[in-house]
Amino acid sequence: MRVGPLTDSCYTIPRMTDLNPIWDWFRTLHDTTGINLTIFYDPFDRARFFNGFLTSLRLMTVCLVASVVIGVVGAWVQRARFSPLRALTQGYIQFFRNTPPLVQLYFFYFALGSYLRVTGPTGLTVPAVSNFTWAAIGLSLYAGAFNIEIFRAGIEAVPRETIEAAEALGYSRLKAYVYIILPLAFRISLPALNNNLVNLVKTTTIAYAIAVPEMLYVANQIWSDELNVPEMMNVLLVIYVSLVGLLVLVMGRWERAMRVPGYTPS
Amino acid sequence: MAAWTPDQPLVCIRDVHLAFGKVQVLNGMSLDVMQGGVVCIIGPSGAGKSTLLRCVNALVPIDRGSILVEGQEVHDVKLDKLQLRRKVGMVFQQYNLFPHRTALENIMMAPIHVLKRPRGEVEAEARALMRKVRLEGKEDSYPGELSGGQQQRVAIARSLAMQPDIMLFDEVTAALDPETVKEVLVTIRELAEEGMTCMIVTHEMGFAREIADEIYFTDRGVVVEHGPPAEFFANARDPRTRQFLSQIL
Amino acid sequence: MIPNATDLPVLKPFRPGAPLPGGELACAPTFRFPSPHSRSEWRGEGNLDTCASASAWGASAPPLTPAHAVVLVMALAIAIGIGQAAAAPAAPSILATLIKWTPLLAQGFALNIAMSFLAMGIGTVLGFVLGLALISLHRPVRGVAWFLTEFFRNSPWLVLLFYCMLLLPFELRIGDTIVPLPGWMKSTLGLSLAVMANVAELVRGAVNSIPFGQWEAAEALAFTRLQTLRMVILPQCIKRMTPPWMNLYAILTVGTPLASVVGVSEAMTLTGDILAAENRSELLVPMYLYLLLWFFLYCYPIARFTVSLERRFQVR
Numbered sequence: 087m088r089v090g091p092l093t094d095s096c097y098t099i100p101r102m103t104d105l106n107p108i109w110d111w112f113r114t115l116h117d118t119t120g121i122n123l124t125i126f127y128d129p130f131d132r133a134r135f136f137n138g139f140l141t142s143l144r145l146m147t148v149c150l151v152a153s154v155v156i157g158v159v160g161a162w163v164q165r166a167r168f169s170p171l172r173a174l175t176q177g178y179i180q181f182f183r184n185t186p187p188l189v190q191l192y193f194f195y196f197a198l199g200s201y202l203r204v205t206g207p208t209g210l211t212v213p214a215v216s217n218f219t220w221a222a223i224g225l226s227l228y229a230g231a232f233n234i235e236i237f238r239a240g241i242e243a244v245p246r247e248t249i250e251a252a253e254a255l256g257y258s259r260l261k262a263y264v265y266i267i268l269p270l271a272f273r274i275s276l277p278a279l280n281n282n283l284v285n286l287v288k289t290t291t292i293a294y295a296i297a298v299p300e301m302l303y304v305a306n307q308i309w310s311d312e313l314n315v316p317e318m319m320n321v322l323l324v325i326y327v328s329l330v331g332l333l334v335l336v337m338g339r340w341e342r343a344m345r346v347p348g349y350t351p352s
Numbered sequence: 353m354a355a356w357t358p359d360q361p362l363v364c365i366r367d368v369h370l371a372f373g374k375v376q377v378l379n380g381m382s383l384d385v386m387q388g389g390v391v392c393i394i395g396p397s398g399a400g401k402s403t404l405l406r407c408v409n410a411l412v413p414i415d416r417g418s419i420l421v422e423g424q425e426v427h428d429v430k431l432d433k434l435q436l437r438r439k440v441g442m443v444f445q446q447y448n449l450f451p452h453r454t455a456l457e458n459i460m461m462a463p464i465h466v467l468k469r470p471r472g473e474v475e476a477e478a479r480a481l482m483r484k485v486r487l488e489g490k491e492d493s494y495p496g497e498l499s500g501g502q503q504q505r506v507a508i509a510r511s512l513a514m515q516p517d518i519m520l521f522d523e524v525t526a527a528l529d530p531e532t533v534k535e536v537l538v539t540i541r542e543l544a545e546e547g548m549t550c551m552i553v554t555h556e557m558g559f560a561r562e563i564a565d566e567i568y569f570t571d572r573g574v575v576v577e578h579g580p581p582a583e584f585f586a587n588a589r590d591p592r593t594r595q596f597l598s599q600i601l
Numbered sequence: 602m603i604p605n606a607t608d609l610p611v612l613k614p615f616r617p618g619a620p621l622p623g624g625e626l627a628c629a630p631t632f633r634f635p636s637p638h639s640r641s642e643w644r645g646e647g648n649l650d651t652c653a654s655a656s657a658w659g660a661s662a663p664p665l666t667p668a669h670a671v672v673l674v675m676a677l678a679i680a681i682g683i684g685q686a687a688a689a690p691a692a693p694s695i696l697a698t699l700i701k702w703t704p705l706l707a708q709g710f711a712l713n714i715a716m717s718f719l720a721m722g723i724g725t726v727l728g729f730v731l732g733l734a735l736i737s738l739h740r741p742v743r744g745v746a747w748f749l750t751e752f753f754r755n756s757p758w759l760v761l762l763f764y765c766m767l768l769l770p771f772e773l774r775i776g777d778t779i780v781p782l783p784g785w786m787k788s789t790l791g792l793s794l795a796v797m798a799n800v801a802e803l804v805r806g807a808v809n810s811i812p813f814g815q816w817e818a819a820e821a822l823a824f825t826r827l828q829t830l831r832m833v834i835l836p837q838c839i840k841r842m843t844p845p846w847m848n849l850y851a852i853l854t855v856g857t858p859l860a861s862v863v864g865v866s867e868a869m870t871l872t873g874d875i876l877a878a879e880n881r882s883e884l885l886v887p888m889y890l891y892l893l894l895w896f897f898l899y900c901y902p903i904a905r906f907t908v909s910l911e912r913r914f915q916v917r
Contacts, residue, residue, distance in 0.1 A: 448818035
């Protein structure tokens with residue numbers, strides 16, 4: 087059963103009718119205490135919110151992956167011998183670090199987006215890039231700038247003696263990079279990287295400002311309809327804190343597993 | 353608990369046991385330090401020497417046994433630890449000076465804030481102490497500007513400012529360059545000659561032989577052998593002692 | 602930097618249990634004070650790189666030479682030029698429009714800065730208290746402090762802002778006085794909650810990075826725990842905390858435009874209003890770039906200053 091044209095997503099709703107007893111409990115909760123959690127007992131709101139949740143997850147995943155890729159590529163470029171390229175990367179990093187991500191997003195969506203219009207099927211111009219894509223691009227570039235610095239610091243933290251030893255053993259520059267430097271640099275930069283990724287996940291909420299139907303936006307729609315602001319805000323807080331907390335836990339585990347005894351600050 | 357008299361040992365350690373997790377660090381240590389005496393504790397690494405000193409100072413609790421300082425049980429839960437630490441001074445291997453204060457202030461801080469003595473009096477005494485450890489002129493230097501040996505001497509002066517009855521030295525020269533080791537040892541010897549009771553954990557065998565009244569050799573958490581230095585170094589009885597001495601001398 | 606044997610321990614990363622030259626443990630694992638965690642945990646927040654070495658983890662800022670200034674001006678000029686080219690011939694030039702609206706934008710930006718100062722101030726004070734609670738000896742206090750810190754660190758800032766805007770009353774009645782709570786004040790409070798949690802984590806990390814020997818030495822000198830904190834530990838922490846704290850401020854400043862989403866009339870909102878009033882599509886790119894430039898010119902010197910501070914304090 088597809089959700090109607092009101093939401094932008096293509097996700098089908100799972101068979102939630104099997105969980106009716108749970109939904110009814112929330113309805114009685116509303117009847118008895120006045121706590122109005124329509125996202126549980128009202129099928130339409132439930133669908134909306136779930137799709138918003140999935141959109142949030144999708145945005146978070148895309149941004150996480152893209153920003154890490156940008157970080158790795160950028161760290162590589164920063165070591166290039168061609169200095170205009172280095173200057174360009176440095177300019178990109180400083181720009182994205184010292185300006186507000188919200189304004190960057192607006193710039194991409196409204197300013198750049200106004201130039202990138204194509205003619206739609208009706209003959210009117212429509213944006214060529216959807217707001218979800220702009221949000222993904224903007225947030226990935228933002229987090230990517232931080233990641234480049236993090237990876238660069240990790241690479242620089244690998245002691246020169248280790249690299250010399252690798253070269254003395256006959257490793258070429260590329261081989262040394264792949265087998266010696268990168269693994270060590272990755273482990274060294276893992277705490278800061280995890281930090282940044284957690285922050286990225288939290289920053290995805292600003293996509294609300296350009297009407298990406300992620301969780302905050304959908305919650306806004308719901309509380310405008312149902313007038314249950316406190317309940318929705320609390321649900322949002324709980325979900326976000328749990329999501330981020332889960333990510334922190336997983337990242338912490340991974341960090342501990344990757345730790346080199348006696349090498350990385352333990 | 354009978355009042356302590358100077359003919360009894362100042363520090364009396366009996367059958368102390370201590371385990372960290374699965375490792376038995378102290379396995380029945382017993383030790384006596386008479387007033388005015390200098391006791392040197394030597395032994396291989398991991399023998400629990402530093403830990404023993406920390407137990408005397410109540411920085412580390414023990415599992416079993418008793419430690420009496422001036423007749424008072426150190427590991428009594430009702431003990432006022434601050435009282436104890438006014439009697440027992442400790443100097444650490446890593447000096448542990450407070451880096452954000454000058455050398456003089458490091459020495460003055462504790463008497464002013466802990467003993468609540470007036471500042472003028474404390475300052476005069478602190479300057480005298482700096483003279484005593486031969487660091488006159490360095491009063492306004494920060495620890496970061498001093499060499500290792502100088503820092504260690506400031507640390508000794510800092511502990512002396514509390515006018516303790518006994519000083520504990522935990523391998524104080526182990527982290528120093530060979531040139532600076534001597535200046536610290538000279539300071540400690542002068543202290544001992546003035547009659548300060550000292551418990552010294554050290555690897556400097558020559559120094560131990562020269563200054564100690566009694567040498568204790570510990571291994572794996574127990575005292576293997578002890579005796580006056582002349583006897584100890586010449587006629588060690590226990591084979592473990594002899595093996596250790598042959599390795600280092 | 603390979604630490605010398607005679608280096609001050611305060612400059613070395615703390616590693617309890619690391620074997621000393623003599624082979625014994627550097628310190629006894631049973632502590633009087635809660636065990637300083639064996640790593641200097643510097644998890645930062647809000648894209649905070651609150652690692653002890655802020656430059657290592659990303660607060661690097663290359664010096665701006667005149668060449669850079671030329672490039673920046675050229676970029677802005679090109680943007681304006683493109684806009685100009687696309688403009689209707691009778692309309693006033695883009696540059697003139699930007700200049701015309703600058704005073705209004707300055708007012709909005711001033712509100713951003715004011716919010717950032719206020720939020721930073723309130724958040725730092727609260728965060729300090731919370732940070733001290735995080736290292737308390739009493740488990741319940743530590744637990745509550747941990748919960749609060751984790752909760753506010755893990756909440757997205759925009760959600761916190763929404764929460765404060767919608768659920769805080771628009772005026773407070775204390776006895777007979779009525780204290781109005783304007784929108785920007787509520788946003789500031791929301792932001793200061795986030796800052797509070799981050800500062801608490803900074804404080805905890807800084808205290809944990811002080812070598813255990815300092816606690817031992819103070820204890821051996823019969824200092825009480827409060828005296829130790831006040832006279833030995835916290836003064837050393839202030840220096841360590843300053844670069845990450847400034848980093849936090851920069852991130853807070855670039856976070857203040859979030860208040861525009863919840864209706865506060867600051868620089869971002871005003872930019873939107875200006876664009877709506879002018880109703881010229883070729884003004885979009887230059888206007889947003891102009892706003893970005895304002896923030897860049899404010900935050901970049903802060904980043905540079907932070908790096909220089911960090912180099913001066915030289916704590917790794």
